[in-house]
Amino acid sequence: MAIAPxxxxxxxxxxxxxxxxxRQMVAEAILAGRLQPGERMPSSRGLASYLGVSRITVTxxxxxxxxxxxLQARGRSGxxxxxxxxxxxxxxxxxxQDGAGVDWARALGPRAEAPLGSAKPADWRSYxxxxxxxxxxPALFDHQSWRACTLRALGQRDFPAMSDDSFExxxxxxxxxxxxxxxxxxxxxxxxEEVLVTLGAQNALWLAAQLLLNQRRVAGIEDPGYPGLRAxxxxxxxxxxxxxxxxxxxxxxxxxxxxxxxxxTPSHHCPTGATMPLNTRRALLRxxxxxxxxxxxxxxxxxxxxxxxxxxxxxxxxxxxxVIHVGSFSKSLxxxxxxxxxxxxxxxxxxxxxxxxxxxxxxxxxxxxxAAYFLSLGHHDAMLRRLGAAFHQRxxxxxxxxxxxxxxxxxSTRAPGGSSxxxxxxxxxxxxxxxxxxxxxGVLIEPGAPFFHGPxxxxxxxxxxxxxxxxxxxxxxxxxxxxxxxxxHG
Amino acid sequence: MAIAPxxxxxxxxxxxxxxxxxRQMVAEAILAGRLQPGERMPSSRGLASYLGVSRITVTxxxxxxxxxxxLQARGRSGxxxxxxxxxxxxxxxxxxQDGAGVDWARALGPRAEAPLGSAKPADWRSYxxxxxxxxxxPALFDHQSWRACTLRALGQRDFPAMSDDSFExxxxxxxxxxxxxxxxxxxxxxxxEEVLVTLGAQNALWLAAQLLLNQRRVAGIEDPGYPGLRAxxxxxxxxxxxxxxxxxxxxxxxxxxxxxxxxxTPSHHCPTGATMPLNTRRALLRxxxxxxxxxxxxxxxxxxxxxxxxxxxxxxxxxxxxVIHVGSFSKSLxxxxxxxxxxxxxxxxxxxxxxxxxxxxxxxxxxxxxAAYFLSLGHHDAMLRRLGAAFHQRxxxxxxxxxxxxxxxxxSTRAPGGSSxxxxxxxxxxxxxxxxxxxxxGVLIEPGAPFFHGPxxxxxxxxxxxxxxxxxxxxxxxxxxxxxxxxxHG
Numbered sequence: 014m015a016i017a018p019x020x021x022x023x024x025x026x027x028x029x030x031x032x033x034x035x036r037q038m039v040a041e042a043i044l045a046g047r048l049q050p051g052e053r054m055p056s057s058r059g060l061a062s063y064l065g066v067s068r069i070t071v072t073x074x075x076x077x078x079x080x081x082x083x084l085q086a087r088g089r090s091g092x093x094x095x096x097x098x099x100x101x102x103x104x105x106x107x108x109x110q111d112g113a114g115v116d117w118a119r120a121l122g123p124r125a126e127a128p129l130g131s132a133k134p135a136d137w138r139s140y141x142x143x144x145x146x147x148x149x150x151p152a153l154f155d156h157q158s159w160r161a162c163t164l165r166a167l168g169q170r171d172f173p174a175m176s177d178d179s180f181e182x183x184x185x186x187x188x189x190x191x192x193x194x195x196x197x198x199x200x201x202x203x204x205x206e207e208v209l210v211t212l213g214a215q216n217a218l219w220l221a222a223q224l225l226l227n228q229r230r231v232a233g234i235e236d237p238g239y240p241g242l243r244a245x246x247x248x249x250x251x252x253x254x255x256x257x258x259x260x261x262x263x264x265x266x267x268x269x270x271x272x273x274x275x276x277x278t279p280s281h282h283c284p285t286g287a288t289m290p291l292n293t294r295r296a297l298l299r300x301x302x303x304x305x306x307x308x309x310x311x312x313x314x315x316x317x318x319x320x321x322x323x324x325x326x327x328x329x330x331x332x333x334x335x336v337i338h339v340g341s342f343s344k345s346l347x348x349x350x351x352x353x354x355x356x357x358x359x360x361x362x363x364x365x366x367x368x369x370x371x372x373x374x375x376x377x378x379x380x381x382x383x384a385a386y387f388l389s390l391g392h393h394d395a396m397l398r399r400l401g402a403a404f405h406q407r408x409x410x411x412x413x414x415x416x417x418x419x420x421x422x423x424x425s426t427r428a429p430g431g432s433s434x435x436x437x438x439x440x441x442x443x444x445x446x447x448x449x450x451x452x453x454x455g456v457l458i459e460p461g462a463p464f465f466h467g468p469x470x471x472x473x474x475x476x477x478x479x480x481x482x483x484x485x486x487x488x489x490x491x492x493x494x495x496x497x498x499x500x501x502h503g
Numbered sequence: 504m505a506i507a508p509x510x511x512x513x514x515x516x517x518x519x520x521x522x523x524x525x526r527q528m529v530a531e532a533i534l535a536g537r538l539q540p541g542e543r544m545p546s547s548r549g550l551a552s553y554l555g556v557s558r559i560t561v562t563x564x565x566x567x568x569x570x571x572x573x574l575q576a577r578g579r580s581g582x583x584x585x586x587x588x589x590x591x592x593x594x595x596x597x598x599x600q601d602g603a604g605v606d607w608a609r610a611l612g613p614r615a616e617a618p619l620g621s622a623k624p625a626d627w628r629s630y631x632x633x634x635x636x637x638x639x640x641p642a643l644f645d646h647q648s649w650r651a652c653t654l655r656a657l658g659q660r661d662f663p664a665m666s667d668d669s670f671e672x673x674x675x676x677x678x679x680x681x682x683x684x685x686x687x688x689x690x691x692x693x694x695x696e697e698v699l700v701t702l703g704a705q706n707a708l709w710l711a712a713q714l715l716l717n718q719r720r721v722a723g724i725e726d727p728g729y730p731g732l733r734a735x736x737x738x739x740x741x742x743x744x745x746x747x748x749x750x751x752x753x754x755x756x757x758x759x760x761x762x763x764x765x766x767x768t769p770s771h772h773c774p775t776g777a778t779m780p781l782n783t784r785r786a787l788l789r790x791x792x793x794x795x796x797x798x799x800x801x802x803x804x805x806x807x808x809x810x811x812x813x814x815x816x817x818x819x820x821x822x823x824x825x826v827i828h829v830g831s832f833s834k835s836l837x838x839x840x841x842x843x844x845x846x847x848x849x850x851x852x853x854x855x856x857x858x859x860x861x862x863x864x865x866x867x868x869x870x871x872x873x874a875a876y877f878l879s880l881g882h883h884d885a886m887l888r889r890l891g892a893a894f895h896q897r898x899x900x901x902x903x904x905x906x907x908x909x910x911x912x913x914x915s916t917r918a919p920g921g922s923s924x925x926x927x928x929x930x931x932x933x934x935x936x937x938x939x940x941x942x943x944x945g946v947l948i949e950p951g952a953p954f955f956h957g958p959x960x961x962x963x964x965x966x967x968x969x970x971x972x973x974x975x976x977x978x979x980x981x982x983x984x985x986x987x988x989x990x991x992h993g
Contacts, residue, residue, distance in 0.1 A: 114822065154662075178839060202537070248858075349667050351863065361607060373702035
């Protein structure tokens with residue numbers, strides 16, 4: 014198939030004859046890498062008609078381009094982009110230098126967007142021992158049911174749900190399922206107007222931070238804690254107060270005075286995996302009530318708890334509606350879905366909805382409806398059981414291998430569920446260097462420094478997740494980590 | 504099917520015996536509307552086992568609930584939620600009053616989220632004459648190809664593209680298609696690092712405003728103009744300078760000094776439909792260069808231009824990389840897709856990407872990959888031709904009916920393409936009242952006041968769109984508008 018004439022546009026500001034300008038238009042497209050070697054050019058008749066010029070003008074321009082080896086003529090089959098035309102490794106400079114005409118440093122101002130804190134290589138699936146966190150495992154995912162649910166959401170009857178501009182509204186079916194089924198399992202009773210669907214937990218945390226913080230307010234965060242939170246808080250210009258985390262998570266007695274909003278992960282502390290006991294949850298809420306503190310609870314991979322009912326969420330124990338609860342389908346479905354939710358008092362949800370509408374209107378309709386079907390047909394529950402069982406097994410295998418190889422756990426192993434272990438390297442070993450060395454041996458681990466607040470982050474911690482690695486590769490992967498620690502390095 | 508036991512959670516803070524607490528748990532679920540009349544309760548054995556209590560305790564609690572008519576016992580088939588239990592019209596109050604414990608006015612601060620400016624009823628499809636703007640028409644949409652492309656994106660091979668947490672990255676296939684095919688049609692040459700995929704044009708405008716504005720900067724906006732922009736600018740706390748719009752759109756000679764960022768819709772001005780002539784575009788860019796002004800171009804429904812190549816976008820004429828271009832697939836695919844893009848200088852796109860990552864990470868992978876297939880297989884081009892032809896025909900029918908019924912056009916009719924007409928009502932007629940009256944007659948029109956800046960918005964304008972109404976209903980719909988104007992009202 015030939016390239017469509019409409020891929021070209023004559024620059025009205027280029028000087029020169031029509032023939033020269035057509036030549037330049039084609040050459041620039043080739044040099045910019047927009048046309049690939051071997052692609053067939055539009056016929057001279059087709060391009061001439063599209064541009065509104067005579068055919069002979071295009072033919073003459075094509076002749077020029079052949080002479081300069083931008084194009085090759087192949088008899089009656091037409092003109093093709095020449096293999097010689099494109100300088101292979103380096104891309105040609107664009108016509109205008111990047112932002113040459115604009116002082117972007119001034120226009121953009123000082124910006125403090127911290128990176129999201131992942132050193133995950135995009136090709137992580139090609140590594141043999143990916144102890145990588147937070148990605149879906151195709152071996153555990155119920156692909157067939159997900160396809161069936163999406164197909165149903167693509168049907169004629171659901172055309173309005175998929176296609177409509179819903180302004181600030183969510184898919185009512187998804188909200189109903191979350192309110193009636195997902196939340197009661199966490200002990201939370203909420204009405205639809207107390208729930209907002211978000212673009213994943215990231216978006217939920219961002220909305221909460223934007224609404225509750227400003228440069229005069231103080232946010233308490235766990236240290237170590239979720240790195241993605243730092244960029245979010247940076248945008249609010251609030252003061253950030255890091256709070257040390259004990260073996261059972263945050264310690265309410267040690268909370269300083271003067272906090273306005275506390276961000277925490279009681280179900281599984283990120284990254285240590287500690288679970289906050291019920292009495293501590295109650296003590297935290299008493300403290301919050303006494304101090305007028307709002308609490309944002311990131312109810313982080315709760316569903317994957319195995320063995321017995323999980324502890325109720327903070328939100329379930331909240332008598333004064335001061336807890337804002339963040340949930341996500343990233344761990345139990347897949348993170349590329351980008352679906353999560355906020356649960357909170359109706360006045361808060363109302364403002365969060367208005368803010369979300371202004372930022373992005375609403376999550377895509379197709380995704381919301383497909384997820385609603387997946388949940389309401391029970392596939393999500395089945396997934397949770399399958400994930401819970403598989404992660405439980407992998408966790409045991411990992412713990413056994415860790416013990417055998419003499420690696421050191423830094424986090425809690427008593428907390429049920431979860432999908433990772435928080436580890437401590439031998440003294441003096443920098444885990445960023447360790448991770449880089451292990452990459453060359455097909456092993457991906459996550460250095461721990463990005464989880465800590467401030468410039469003096471400890472460099473001796475790392476995280477190994479077992480959510481994306483097959484069980485039978487875990488022992489060899491752990492053995493490689495142990496060997497890499499023993500190897501002389503420097 | 505019975506309600507799952509896991510829909511229940513025993514509140515650890517409720518006083519009383521186990522039997523009383525189970526009773527209260529069920530009653531609250533019914534009163535909160537989470538259980539519907541006629542639903543079957545879990546078996547006493549199943550609920551007892553889930554809660555870890557004895558079966559007799561649950562049976563006694565069920566007996567209490569039957570006595571109080573919350574439940575009905577139906578012999579061997581079990582217990583059902585009673586029809587009498589739920590007070591039908593008003594929902595029972597939740598346990599905690601909305602935000603009773605928190606001063607939400609203080610916690611949230613003064614917020615200025617303007618509504619998105621649509622009075623669209625959610626059930627607009629049930630109206631016979633929906634002159635409603637910006638929604639997809641199922642009669643014109645290529646449902647079959649969209650399903651096929653989404654199915655392909657759901658395949659095993661695309662599992663990583665769908666499921667991965669991509670942090671700040673876009674689907675490279677979608678970006679490549681936009682850069683190589685969509686943008687050249689607007690005369691724009693851009694490399695992948697100059698393109699960012701967004702959650703629709705709303706999200707693109709929001710990101711640009713957040714990055715380029717603050718309380719010391721001045722944004723120029725068209726007046727009338729796109730209402731959604733006001734909430735976006737309100738969040739930046741910038742000063743907003745409304746700019747009058749002439750019959751050919753914004754007038755560069757009349758731009759005041761001191762603007763930092765100009766938001767405009769040169770391809771079709773929103774809402775009048777005026778198209779900015781080529782010379783005016785050049786003059787606008789000269790002015791912007793002289794003043795160091797940045798320009799955000801919302802390239803609003805350009806693709807639907809019929810008859811001849813469209814004028815090049817402002818961005819295509821931009822020599823100093825000061826134009827930020829906003830595109831969207833909302834009009835040419837459907838708005839519920841929530842896909843658009845930003846095109847700008849690489850330093851700007853870099854910051855926009857970091858900000859987007861912090862706000863929501865990335866648009867859902869499935870949606871991006873499905874759109875990439877739809878575009879690259881040529882279905883999008885076919886859609887554009889179909890939409891262009893249909894809208895051209897509907898526009899003619901609308902213009903004929905408008906002339907026949909003696910209605911007054913306020914906008915430009917010379918601009919090709921578009922999907923709506925901007926209209927003026929007879930003197931003294933408030934179009935908000937007119938729209939309310941017409942609703943009762945099955946006709947939806949959009950009052951014009953929300954498009955104007957400031958409290959003194961003219962009330963005599965309205966918009967009629969022909970993108971969602973079948974051609975054969977247009978004449979009768981226009982006739983009804985005319986009759987409603989003549990009718991005595993007050």
